[in-house]
Amino acid sequence: MFKWFKRLLWLLLLLLSVGIAAVAAFYFHLEKDLPDVSMLRDTTWETPLRVYSADGVLMSEFGDVKRIPLQLEQIPLQMKQAFLAIEDSRFYEHPGIDLIGIARAGVVWAVSGRMQQGASTITQQVARNFFLSREKTLLRKIKEVFLAWRIERELSKGEILELYLNKIPLGYRSYGVGAAAQVYYGKTVDQLTLGETAVIAGLPKAPSMLNPIRSPQRALARRNLVLARMLQLGMIKDNEYQKAVAEPIITHYHGTDVGLDAPYLAEMVRKFMLDKYGEESYSKGYQVYTTLSSTQQQAAQSAVFKGLLDYDIRHGYRGVEKHLWSKGEAWNSEQITNYLNDLPSYEPFEPAIVTAVNNKEVTVVVKGGLDATIPWDGLKWARPFISDERQGAAPRKAADILQVGDQIWVWQDENSDELRLAQIPDANAAFVALNPKNGAIQALVGGFSFDISKFNRVDQARRQVGSNIKPFIYSSALANGFTLASIINDAPITQWDGGTSGWSPKNSPPEYDGPIPLREALARSKNVVTVRLLRSVGIDNVLSHLHLFGFPDSSLQRNESISLGTAEFTPLELVSGYAAFANGGFKVTPYFIDHIEDATGNLIYEATPSIACAGCGKLAEAGLDKPDAYKDELGDWHSQCPIDPVTQQNQAPRIISTANAFLITEALHSAIYGGADRGLGGWMGTGWRAAKELKRGDLAGKTGTTNEAKDAWFSGFTPNIVATAWVGFDDHRRALGRSIAGNEFGASAAQPIWIEYMKVALHGIPDRKLNQPDDIVTMHVNNYSGLAMAGSSPGGREEFFEKGSEPSATGQQESVLFDNGDIKNTPQQTPSTPTSTADPTSPRGAAGPDDIF
DSSP: OHHHHOOOOHHHHHHHHHHHHHHHHHHHHHHHSOOOOOOGGGGGOOHHHHOOTTTOOOOEOOOOOOOOOOOGGGGGGGHHHHHHHHHHHTTSSSSSSOOOHHHHHHHHHHHHHSSOSSSOOOHHHHHHHHHHOOOOOOOHHHHHHHHHHHHHHHHHHHHHHHHHHHOOSSSBBBBBBHHHHHHSSSOOGGGOOOOHHHHHHHHHOHHHHHHHTTHHHHHHHHHHHHHHHHHTTTOOHHHHHHHHHHHHHOOOOOOOOOOOOOOHHHHHHHHHHHHHGGGGGGGGGOEEEESSSSHHHHHHHHHHHHHHHHHHHHHBBBOSSSEEETOOOOHHHHHHHHHHHHHHHHHTTTTEEEEESSSEEEEEEETTTEEEEEEETTTTOOEEEETTTEEEOOOOSGGGTTTTTTTEEEEEOTOOOEEEEEEEOOOOOEOOOOOOOTOBEEEESSSSOTTTTTOOOOTOEEOOOOOGGHHHHHHHEEEEEEETEEEEEOOOOOOOOOOGTOOOOOSSSSSSOOOEHHHHHHHHHHHHHHHHHHHHOOHHHHHOOOOTTTTOOOOSSSSGGGGTTEEEEEEEHHOOOOOHTTTTSOOOOOEEEEEEEEEEEEOOHHHHHHHHBHHHHHHHHOOOTGGGGHHHHHHHHHHHHSSOTTTTTBBBOOOOHHHHHHHHHHHHHHHHSSSGGGOSSSSOTTTTTHHHHOOOSOOEEEEEEEEGEEEEEEEEEEEEEEEEEEEEOSTOOOOEEEEETEEIIIIIIHHHHHHHHHHTTTTTTOOOOOOOOTTEEEEEEETTTBBBSSTTOTEEEEEEETTTSSOOSSSSSEEEEEOOOTTEOOOTTTOOOOOOOTTTTTTTOOOSOOOOO
């Protein structure tokens, strides 16, 4: 008996030796085809492209893979224990392959006939997830075992576990526990409860079948199994177990935790990254820091929303989205909830269904199952919309507006916390703000909703600019011999050149004041004066001047109507032009990316914008080799002017003189503050609402409205910020029309958006008086003739002039620009008497509604 036992033992040893030799031989045969596991030490995680504001607020995320890489010490102990309990309880004891686990799984399979326990260790899963496919073949399994053994030789247990917890797929395109915590619960891993942690730990076996969103009952059973294993292994106490298994499964899909709504600019970033880095932009973990200010961007979003909402309210209610049931066939709460959950939300608008109509209020169910009431204050605006020009009578009770079963839109007023009836605006808007010193975009809104329309109206929509072009025409006039004191005849034009035969430009309103100063003409947006200036300067000279501001040739028609804004620019092109007035005459190029970092935080791109720096120009002119001598004059020149004082590298090109920019800004200042601010009488400029609302003294700006009010504009600036607002319909055939408040113009439709934004952007920033350049002088001039006057005689004012252009004597002849563009002289001693078609009983120059041509 012993003899046979001995032979059997030798046979088993022989078979074991042969088996080991076979395994060794097979290993050395496969070794050359096995990947180098040492590369795991330098793992680069596939992470999405993330876009941030300048102050570090997340704006957007692009990429198919959701991953938030974590270091092992950032992952809570219970999270690590939960995965070990259900996936590999002997992780710290085996060398990568758990022979005991394999044997146990084999016994269970032999007894039950089913593979109920997995035998793969966490190390094997790391090998599979990083180097192998998921195909179920013997060869793949053998490679997995060999790789696991090599990984254990190369890495520590902590390094392996960290790789696993960051790599494991957990459903809904989330990879790793950091992303899963965000996707399923909207939390970070350290904020999860024990029950939530166990749900995530139960996912690796079958993420699609066990996730709590799609299969809450399966997720519940799997979670409880994880908790039972943790209790069995002594990882948690009984009271912790009892509390965790009692937790209900409450979860829903959580998108990226975006802190700033700036989808139009985020899309501009995505296109930039795709052009520069290709498809890898979406997976290499690039972090893009834009130039946007989160505070200013939020202000711009709110301003555009308010501006469009106010326009809609003025023009009436176009009716409900849909009527869902007839009388006596009311839906139950489940039907209402399910219907609303399938509808989109357009923040801050939410879909709702009317369930009761009372005299002065309605009851609604809002998406998400909230029962709420819309009071009369939130309903009474909804007089019927008849057309863009007409509205019906004001409603007297809620039933005049809505009935039970109507699907509507609602929003919550932040000021009153009351729910209000709303509608998706038909009109649209665009807004963009720049730092005029370097072109950095501070805020950008390309439309009412990116979800509804991804068309970016800031840089893609070319629209007629109306009177927003006038400051550039007047700049051309100043560059060709005119001054702010030049007198131009504001009277109907009765002569036309051959190219515009039959064209008769008119003021809006059609009121004419006879000879007036150029400053007043621009501030009050006198159309006929602008045409006369164009004729006097010459259209070729004007077009050449417009080219300096970067306006595209294709948008500059060679006819007189360009003086009144028939040219088509994008809001971004227009605001860039206005920046030259704000920064002292330099052309800056808008940019929106400050810098880019790779996944490890290394800087891989940094913007180098051209900078408008008049002080650095002074250094260059004064003596490039001795900049220190001018520190007292210029202050800390190096910090104020980050431009090499010798090479002038990154200095923005000068396109107009400092004097020209200053004088146009002065005239646009009068467009805000009126004639009394400069001793020109009691008239108001077209932008007077800004002075009333913002209550500060450093504003300059210009309204703009195109023919038939199809486009409304306002562009304005302070020394530190320049911004443009546009309102109109995407359908070029529709005009902004007329409401119960009157005709729509740039001052009523676009300027309120600019004002609301500036309330935030200028908060805490003191008034900054425009510095008078060295080449500007002041002189007391006659208001009617524009000629010099002695002292402070009545009928005169202090006016600014570029050196060399100021009147030289008080006895010269007055020059007036008349109908045909000729200059005619009249004696200064006989003041010009305005000729006007306005009401003679009203003060000269009472502001009309706006500056339509």
